[in-house]
Amino acid sequence: MENRSQWGSRLGFLLAAMGSAIGLGNIWRFPATAYENGGGAFFLPYLFALLTAGIPLLIMEYTIGHKFRGSAPRAYSQVSKGMEWIGWWQVAVSFVISVYYPIIIAYAIMYSYFSFGTQWESADSPTLFFVQDYLNLSNAGTFGSMVPHVLWPLLAVWALVFIILGLGIKKGIEVANKIFIPALIVLFLIIVVRAVTLPGALDGLDAFFKPDWSMIKNGQVWVAAYGQIFFSLSIAFAIMITYASYLPKKSDLTNNAFITGFANSSFELLAGIGVFAALGFMANQVDKPVSEVVDGGIGLAFMVFPEIISQMPASGFFGFLFFASLVLAGLSSMISISETYVAGLQEKFNISRGAAIATGVGLATLLSLFFANQGGLNLLDTVDHFINSYGVALSGLFEVVAIAWFAKSLKDFQNHANDVSDIKIGTWWRVCLGIITPVVLGFMMLQNLRTEITGTVDEETGELLFYGKYPVDFLFNYGWLVAVGAIFVGALLTLKKWPNSSDNKSKEEEGA
Incomplete structure (x- = not known):
């Protein structure tokens, strides 16, 4: 497919890949995960996971996309006819994520505005401002009316x-990431430099980096490290296969994978420093230990950080910088997630890029409105948990097992990557993907399922609780059914035959 769209430069591809990997999870998931799993000691299993799973999987997905030069479903179908459904499954997972991901970006946009005048101070606490004044949050299962400050x-x-x-690979995605990623790094560097000079910042950094070596013996810490690497590198989202399919034929795949992997981890470390320096400052201000103010996820961004920002000099300015960085990180990931199904629809149904965008992105836009109401946050939290745990992680397990154990394609992919790359991969790469990664992912899935199904007992009431303390029927309808539905959609889309390659060539130039 000689006419396939291509990146304008290697830097353009790398910034786009970094933009996909560096997302909201780097800022609010990694710092809390590292702290809870041994602090400085966590970096040992984290680095091991990066080298034995993260980068090897990146190399594999870059190679698949580069070798077969197609969307994830088409590339998987060329590895083996029975594997196309895995590609569609991953595309369906990305589609679901693209439906709720822009809601978080919308929150960040509004909080960039709220930062001027620190408007959350009008409530008794930033938490109350977020859930009551801003979202007017309703109970799980009750969706209520639209929230204008989320909708617009x-x-x-x-x-x-x-x-x-719509502008395409070179003029759209590449140009956007050349703006977003440098701007994100500059903004976050300013935040970090300011945070580490605040009173109490060193206490926060000490809590973050102080190693608890006893945690190394805990298997859950290693599972957490692999989970962090897996979710933060955009692996098994169909993204990296799609992006790599736009690479020129002579592209250094292994070098690109190492650069992407280490750039993502470097930003996670930078985020950890900034977040914990700020948490140390907050602990100092309220005269509490750092352990009592640590949080992760949406709570960290929209409940804890506003409280920190309120106590900082020039609070409005630094609040704007922080939430603007969330917007940039979110947008770069959002674009990559959406590109997976745009490429898949364009190739499968032999339609123009414009038609694929109108169909895929248009449908995602309509569905995202279900998250813009008073019950949207509960819905988002539930869908995000299940689609990540039983969509991304599970499809990744199927991907690596299918390729390494059934298709037995690792040797072929190794030769392809080595033919175009300076850094040669060998037996270590095949062992990582054929043994280490499947075993760890399999164990992680079993642990997640056991916790999910058995629940936990509330120590105070003795009540059996499940994820988020949500009702069981709510979790089933908006968690399990969504995760299983992605698999069903993946299988359904394989029923349609691919058009002839010659039919697709006329479409490839569109959006180039």
Whole structure:
């Protein structure tokens, strides 16, 4: 497929890959995960996981995309006819994530505005401002009316995604990431430099880096390290296969994988420093130990950080910088997630890029409105948990087992990567993907399922609780059914035959 769209430069591809990997999870998931799993000691299993799973999987996905030069479903179908459904499964997972991901970006846009005048101070606490004044949050299962301050920025996010994707690979995605990623790094560096100079910052950094070596013996710490690497590198989202399919034929795949992997981890470390320096400052201000103010996820971004920002000098300015960095990190990931199904639809149904964007992104936009109401946060939390745990992680397990154990393609992919790369991969790479990664992912899935199904007992009430303390029927309807539905959609889309390659060539130039 000689006419396939291509990146304008190697830097353009790398920034796009980094933009996909560096997302909201780097800022609010990694610092808390590292702290809870041994602090400085966590970096040992984290680095081991990066070298034995993260980078090897990146190399494999880059190689698949580069070798077969197609969307994830088409590439998997060329590895083996029975594997196409895995590609569609991963595309369906990305589609689901793209439905709720812009909601978080919409929150960040509004909080960039709220930062001026630190408007959350109008409530008794930033937490109450977020859940009551801003979201007017209802109980799980009750969705209520639309929230205008979520709806309008949400539509603005989708308008920007439409424009960037519509401009194509070189003029749209590449140009956008050349702006977003340098800007994100500059903004976050300013935040980090300011955070580490605040009173109490050193206490926060000490809590973050102080190693608890006894945790190394705990298997859960190693599972957490692999989980962090897996979720933060955009592996098994169909993203890296799609992006690599736009690479020129002579591209250094292994070098690109190492650069992407270490760039992502470097930003996670930078985020950890900034977050814990700020948490140390907060602990100092309220005269509490750092352990009592640590949080992760949406709570860290929209409940804890506003409280920290309120106590900082020039609070409005630094609040804007922080939430603007969330917007940039979110947008770069959002674009990559959406590109997976745009490419898949374009190739499978032999339609123009514009038609694929209108169909895929248009449907995602409509569905995202279900998250813009009073019950949207509960829905988002539930869908995110299940689609990540039983969509991304499980499809990744199927991907590596299918390729390493059934298709037995690792040797072939190794030869392809080595033919175009300076850094040669060998037996270590095949052992990582054929043994270490499947075993760890399999163990992680079993642990997750056991916790999910058995629940936990509340120590105070003795009540059996499940994820998020949500009702069982809510978790089933909006968690399990969504995760299983992605698999069903993946299988359903394989029923349609691929058009002839010659039919697709006329479509490839569109959006180039």
